[in-house]
Amino acid sequence: MKPFPTWLTPATLTSLLLLTPTASTAATTPASPLADDSSSPLACDNIQVEGGHTYNLQALAGPHVVVTGEYTRPTYHNTTYAIDVCRALEREGEGEGCPGGTRVCAIKHRWNRKEDKMTGIDQVIPLVVGDDKAVTWQAKRLPADGEGKDDAPKDGKKEGLRLTLQSGATYQDRAQRAVVEFRCNPDLEGAEGEWESVDKYKPVKGEKARREDKDDEKKDDGKKDDGKKDDNKKDGDKVSDPSTPERQVKKDDAALVWGGYKRERDADGKELDTLYLTWYTKHVCDTAVDQPVKESESWGFFTWFVILVFLGIAAYLIFGSWLNYNRYGARGWDLLPHGDTLRDAPYLMKDLIRRALNTLQSTGSRGGYSAV
Structure with a gap:
């Protein structure tokens, strides 16, 4: 029998065993773990990625939802997935929902198809909860399909x-976690084609006005949807509906697209649920990246205060001069209101400064006594 090599020590054997993949790890590909690359809190208006790029998603602030439907005999379900990348969601009114501070929330409703209304809630799933410091986040730039190649497809996915x-x-x-893939679409703001949900959330300032501009479009789409619902009901009366998997209920121009709510395994083999969303918006296009945020062009309080004080003094002097001219026929300095005071102001100021200096010089080493 040949002797063992001198380098084959117990410590070496342990290292080799740790580096060798087991059957379970080699056979499965775990979901990529979320590495916290950033020690700074999440700020949607300043998301920095490797390569020095900075993204500003402030225009997408506010609650945005996608709605999915599924049928598992004998129950229909509609699920609302709500997300706000900039702040916590705030529900309107009372009712069952995710706890305060939730950024991404899923609510699964039972749907009565005959009466076309929700009859209850089966699940409430808070996926991401916490403030900017509590949320662990990771950002990565996505290249366009064929980026850097001469034969890149024109209709492929754009950068994001x-x-x-x-x-x-x-x-x-x-x-729980959420993976949002923002993709460049220069024609979309990011709120287009959003489905009306039974779960209401408070919009951010300015978002309500933007959504009201799309009311006419929603009404037109609603009329079309009503026809589709009637067709579905007729089909359901004829044959028994088969079970259908979960899929998004969306409009043709939807900017926010549901990609699935999947059960996966992390690097440690533990189960986790991941919500996948694709968001088409012009705010992640390369032309919009690294653009400085436009500062407010409105004047601040101090500027307005100085302007108003200046205008007030000017109006007082002009009106007083006009009054003195018409009433007393004054000329020169006599035109100005309180002209004597204004004329003596430099001398009064000079005398005040002299007195202050004398007071400071007199408090020397005389102990309060004046020289004789």
């Missing part, structure tokens, strides 16, 4: 940003 959000939120002992 992948934003992964995760907190300590769990559901049924499974960690």
Whole structure:
């Protein structure tokens, strides 16, 4: 029998065993773990990625929702997925929902198809909960299909940003996270084609006006949807509907697209649920990246205060001069109101300064006594 090599020590054997993949790890590909590359809090108006690029998603602030539908005999379900990349969601009114501070929330409703209304809530899943400091995030720039190649497809995916959000939120002992893939579309703001949801959230300042501009479009789409619902009901009366998997209920021009709510495994083999969303918007196009935020062009309080004081003094002097001229026929300095005081102002100021200097010089080493 040949002797063992001298380098084959117990420590070396342990290192080799740790580096060798096991059957379970080699056979499965775990979901990529969320590495917290950034120690700074999440700020939607200043998302920095490797390469020095900075993204500003402030225009997408406010609650945005996608609605999915599924049928598992004998129950229909509609699920509302709500997200706000800039702040916590705030529900309008009372009712069952995600706790305060939730950034991404899923609410699963039971739907009565015959009466066309929701009859209850089966699940409330807070996916991302916490303030800017509590949310772990990772951002990565996404290149366009064929970027840098001469034969790049013209109709391929454009450049974008992948934003992964995760907190300590769990559901049924499974960690939760959201992966949002922003893709460049120069023709979309990011709120187009959003489906009306039964779950209402408070919009941010300015977003309500933008949504009201699309009311006419929603009404027209609603009329078309009503026809589709009637057709579905007729089909359902004829044959028994088969079970259908979860899929998004969306309009043709939807900017926010549901990509799935999937159960995966992390690097440690633990189960976690991931919500995938694709968001088409012009705010992640290369032409919009690294653009400085436009400062407010309105004047501040101090500027307005100085202007008003100046105008007030000017009006007082002009009106007083006019009054003195018409009433007393005054000329020169006598035109100005309180002309004597204004004429003596330099001398009064000079005398005040002299007195102050004398007071400071007199408090020397005489102990309060004046020289004789």
